[in-house]
Amino acid sequence: MMKEIDISYRTMFAELAQRTLDGQFLSDFPLEGWFVTVTVKDRDYWYFDLPTPEGKDKRSYVGPQSDEAITARVKAHKEIKDNVRERRRMVSTLRRAGLPGPDNFAGDITKALADAGLFRLRAVLIGSVAFSTYAGMLGVRLPSSAMQTGDADFAQDFAISAGVQDSLPPVLDVLQSIDPEFRAVPHEADRAKVVAFQNARGYRVEFLTGNRGSDEHTGKPSPMPALGGASAENLRFLDYLIYEPVRTVLLFREGVNVLVPAPERYAVHKLIVSSRRLTDTLGRVKADKDLTQASLLFQALVETRHDSELTDAWAEAWDRGDSWKDGLCQGLLRLPHKGVEALGKALGSEMPDLEKLRAETRPT
Numbered sequence: 001m002m003k004e005i006d007i008s009y010r011t012m013f014a015e016l017a018q019r020t021l022d023g024q025f026l027s028d029f030p031l032e033g034w035f036v037t038v039t040v041k042d043r044d045y046w047y048f049d050l051p052t053p054e055g056k057d058k059r060s061y062v063g064p065q066s067d068e069a070i071t072a073r074v075k076a077h078k079e080i081k082d083n084v085r086e087r088r089r090m091v092s093t094l095r096r097a098g099l100p101g102p103d104n105f106a107g108d109i110t111k112a113l114a115d116a117g118l119f120r121l122r123a124v125l126i127g128s129v130a131f132s133t134y135a136g137m138l139g140v141r142l143p144s145s146a147m148q149t150g151d152a153d154f155a156q157d158f159a160i161s162a163g164v165q166d167s168l169p170p171v172l173d174v175l176q177s178i179d180p181e182f183r184a185v186p187h188e189a190d191r192a193k194v195v196a197f198q199n200a201r202g203y204r205v206e207f208l209t210g211n212r213g214s215d216e217h218t219g220k221p222s223p224m225p226a227l228g229g230a231s232a233e234n235l236r237f238l239d240y241l242i243y244e245p246v247r248t249v250l251l252f253r254e255g256v257n258v259l260v261p262a263p264e265r266y267a268v269h270k271l272i273v274s275s276r277r278l279t280d281t282l283g284r285v286k287a288d289k290d291l292t293q294a295s296l297l298f299q300a301l302v303e304t305r306h307d308s309e310l311t312d313a314w315a316e317a318w319d320r321g322d323s324w325k326d327g328l329c330q331g332l333l334r335l336p337h338k339g340v341e342a343l344g345k346a347l348g349s350e351m352p353d354l355e356k357l358r359a360e361t362r363p364t
Contacts, residue, residue: 002296002303003141009097013136016090017248020255023082025073028060028120035062035074040163046074061121061166069247087254094251100132100144107252108178109152109205116174119259121167121226122160124242125250126208127153130260131293133248138263140300151204155242156232158209161224168228172197175205193221193231207232210239237327240317241269264306264313267297268328272317275330291331295339302342310346318350329357 005013029035033050036059046062063070073080095101102110106129119125128149135142168174175182181200187193196206209222209232221231241261250256261269274290277283301310317324329352332340344351 002299004304005097005099005135005139005141007139009094009099010136010139012090013094013099013139013249016087016094016255017257019082019087019090020249020257021069021247022073022080023084023087023254024114024120024257025077026080026082027115028117029062029077031078035077037065046070059166060117061164063120063122084254091251091253091255094136098141099136099251100142100147101251102129102132102147104252105178105203106149106152107250107256109175110250110258111252111256112174112178113154113168113171114256114258116168116228117166118154118168119257121156121164122245122259123154123156123227124245125153125258125260126155126241126266127151128289128293129153129250130258130266133250133258133260134263134266134297134300136251137246137248138300138304138306140304142296142300150202151206153206153208155208155210155238156224156227157239157242158222158224158232161209161226161232164226167226171207171228171230174228175199179203187221187231187233189220190231193223194229195221195231195233197230208235208238209233210242211236237269237272237324240320241265262309262313263297264301264310267294267301267310268313268317270294270297271331271335272324272327274334275327287334291335291339294331295336295342298335298339298342298346302346307346310343311350314343314347315350328352333357333361 029048030050033048036047036049038045038047044065046065048060048062049057052058062074065071101107110125110129128147129152132147172182172184175197179199182197184194185196185198187195196204198204207224207227207230209224211234220234222234224230224232244262245259246262247259250258270290271294274287277287317328332352332354
């Protein structure tokens, strides 16, 4: 059985997530500005106009009016209060209670990008740094060994990047404010575009997006208007991962308001990508980590009674076609036993027959 976190800490984590969003909202949108509604393709969005000394208002993207958390804060903007010291105390309490957070460097990188507007522009934190938020979100203890990483990955939907009509400041400037040794890494297929940044120690920050329509974009960078001069690597299956992300808090300093994939999508996606890793040593290590994280999340979701969300996420992936089914089945064959048990409990009769899968993959 996976050990659950005491209810008092789960409540504190949820409160901290709300307070952190309040704090980020106040930082992004000063009281001297005002909110306006802009309709784009029959959908309403909030924007924020801030007067400038030049006499021309600066307009910033806020979010869709359908986002209840954002709209509530727009309507209560002048009443929002923030206490940074209290948030730091809450983060410290939760970390001492055993909830994980990022290492300091990953935390600094994520916070700098958050303050620059990355998550306001609806980018999503993915990878192991995002995985660290699921313990507090689901109320379970997850082993820190499953969270170790040497990079930070962020994703944004191409249509969102093209549609928000706003942008980060230059990403390289933001990263160099943390470490001046960060440099842009030109993309191999198009050296005029940059999807990754790396420092002298090899720490890598990368931007990704979902492959649009077909495989023709795979291996090519996509220009992303909202990412401060950065492009993004096109990856298959990523659109599934970042669909309808959830807002939470990264336990670092006074808390960092972030968007992360829904945990059930993260788990199913890890199962798929584990089967597509390279077969060299590094590829096998990454695949093992994928499967460990998937297994832990399958267990956590079932034990915290989120079976239905997991079942729906699995069904959506399964129904996307043969390549998706193959990835799921190949990952399932290598999934740790506890993860198989948990997934089988959630899926019931929809669980693939492992014995049949093993027989089909044995050499003749």
